[in-house]
Amino acid sequence: xxxxxxxxxxxxxxxxxxxxxxxxxxxxxxxxxxxxxxxxxxxxxxxxxxxxxxxxxxxxxxxxxxxxxxxxxxxxxxxxxxxxxxxxxxxxxxxxxxxxxxxxxxxxxxxxxxxxxxxxxxxxxxxxxxxxxxxxxxxxxxxxxxxxxxxxxxxxxxxxxxxxxxxxxxxxxxxxxxxxxxxxxxxx
Numbered sequence: 568x569x570x571x572x573x574x575x576x577x578x579x580x581x582x583x584x585x586x587x588x589x590x591x592x593x594x595x596x597x598x599x600x601x602x603x604x605x606x607x608x609x610x611x612x613x614x615x616x617x618x619x620x621x622x623x624x625x626x627x628x629x630x631x632x633x634x635x636x637x638x639x640x641x642x643x644x645x646x647x648x649x650x651x652x653x654x655x656x657x658x659x660x661x662x663x664x665x666x667x668x669x670x671x672x673x674x675x676x677x678x679x680x681x682x683x684x685x686x687x688x689x690x691x692x693x694x695x696x697x698x699x700x701x702x703x704x705x706x707x708x709x710x711x712x713x714x715x716x717x718x719x720x721x722x723x724x725x726x727x728x729x730x731x732x733x734x735x736x737x738x739x740x741x742x743x744x745x746x747x748x749x750x751x752x753x754x755x
Contacts (some may be wrong), residue, residue, distance in 0.1 A: 568639050569653070572655050575631060584614050589667040590674035592653035595639055599679020600738045602615035603745045605682075607636060613681065643738050650735055652727060661719055665709035668727060673706040675734065684741070694740050697733035704730065 575588040588592065591614055598610050611629050634668065635653070642650040654667045676698070690698070 570635055570653050572653055575635060575653060575694060578588055578628040578631040579614070582625050585616070586614055587667065587670055587675070589652070589654055590670040592635065592639070593674025593676075594681070595632075595636055595674075596643075596738075597675040597680075597684075598639060598682040599636075599643060599678075600734070600741050601682025601684035603683070605640075607633065608637070608641070609681070610678075616750045622679070628742055643735070647705060648735065652731055652734075653698040654727065661723060664723060665707055667729070668723070669705050669707045669709065672701040672730065673729040675732040676705070679737075690737075694737050696755065697737060701730065701733065 570665060571590075572588055575591065579586060579588055579591060584591070594613060595610055599605055611632055614628075615625055639650075652668070652671050654671060655664050657664075659667075679698075
């Protein structure tokens, strides 16, 4: 099963969520990385925090979100490196894709904080660098992207790949922390 940006975008719009599909997926990925025990209810609560939609509308959207969560978890845990950011496809204007990427990064950083990552400074140098870069990507000025050309497309693709690989690095490092036995767990 692959995630479809338009499906998730439409579900979130229909449910009157303030989050767009990319930002929502970023929050999910941040929570999956940072939370020792992922709370699907907490994530869905964040998605609908400002929504005033009826229960059946939000339940339909929540069902769609649960499918995204399962697929994302499978991708992150998979050995095939098939993790993908939920972004508009290549037919969308580059400015729209750039804005979605900035929103994805913003959501990811928010999800890390929501998941309890309080001290990124205790992370490896590589993870700190990735998090710093993602913070910079949230400030991309996509309004200046007027003409789509091969160089800009290439730059965008490189940034997406960097974010994708960086998130997998963050995930692996933080998961290893949670899975490592603590000093209290050791038998004496």
